[in-house]
Amino acid sequence: MHFQVERHRFGLTTKNPARAILLRDLAAGAFTVLEHTPLNAVGLNKDMVFSMGGLGSWHGVGDCFAPKQPWQGILENPGMHSVTMGGKRPECSADSVIVSIRPFMGIDNGVLVAVNQQYNLKTTDTVSTAQRNSRALQILNEDWTQFLAFAEDSAVTLLTNTTAEA
Numbered sequence: 200m201h202f203q204v205e206r207h208r209f210g211l212t213t214k215n216p217a218r219a220i221l222l223r224d225l226a227a228g229a230f231t232v233l234e235h236t237p238l239n240a241v242g243l244n245k246d247m248v249f250s251m252g253g254l255g256s257w258h259g260v261g262d263c264f265a266p267k268q269p270w271q272g273i274l275e276n277p278g279m280h281s282v283t284m285g286g287k288r289p290e291c292s293a294d295s296v297i298v299s300i301r302p303f304m305g306i307d308n309g310v311l312v313a314v315n316q317q318y319n320l321k322t323t324d325t326v327s328t329a330q331r332n333s334r335a336l337q338i339l340n341e342d343w344t345q346f347l348a349f350a351e352d353s354a355v356t357l358l359t360n361t362t363a364e365a
Contacts, residue, residue, distance in 0.1 A: 219347065227339045230332055237328045238335045243293075243316040243343065245350035248303050249358055250310075256361075257308035263361040264300055278302075288349065291342070294319045298353060312354035316346050 200218060203210035209229070211222040230236065251257040261267075261279035270277035281301035288296050293316045303309035318338055320331040 220343075223339050223343050227336055230335055234332055235328060236332070238331050239319070239321045241318045241320060241335050241338050243338075243346045244314065245347060246311060246313045247351065247354045248306065248309055248311050249354070250306050251308040251358070254308060257302075257310065260300065260310050260358065260361045261302075288316070291316070291345075291349075292338075293317060293342070298357075300357065310358065312350075312357065314346075314350035314353060316342075316349075 200215075200222065201210075201212045203212075209226070211226055213219060213222055230238065251260060264282040265277075265279035267277045279300075279302065281299055283297060283299040285295055285297045287293070295317045297315045297317070299311075299313045299315075301311050301313075303311040318334075320326070320334055
């Protein structure tokens with residue numbers, strides 16, 4: 200596990216999916232104890248790496264999300280470096296969801312799908328630190344599992360759709 204604690208940022212990460220629940224519990228415990236620490240935002244993040252199998256399927260991801268045709272005459276051998284889309288999730292209180300797809304060079308024909316779900320806690324000056332922190336704990340306790348399922352389902356759906364078209 201990796202801890203990043205700075206003046207305006209508190210981050211926890213792990214490469215082991217089995218430890219993700221420990222991160223949630225650690226964050227919830229920390230901000231229960233540090234109840235007077237003002238929180239302005241909460242971000243839930245999940246990065247997933249997939250091997251697309253063959254080179255054709257790997258290129259299919261780029262062809263689907265970043266077609267080469269518009270780049271003809273501008274670039275030689277254009278290829279996708281990253282695509283990022285943002286929006287909102289139905290029936291989710293998050294302010295925004297950002298999904299990024301890019302090649303991942305750590306494995307053969309690798310693709311990284313990163314999902315970020317962002318909550319703005321400081322909506323007005325009248326919202327107290329206690330109210331914001333209570334909302335942060337509610338997010339961690341109630342939205343965590345649904346977020347992880349959404350991130351995984353979204354990545355699989357996006358990549359399955361590209362291989363169906365390839």
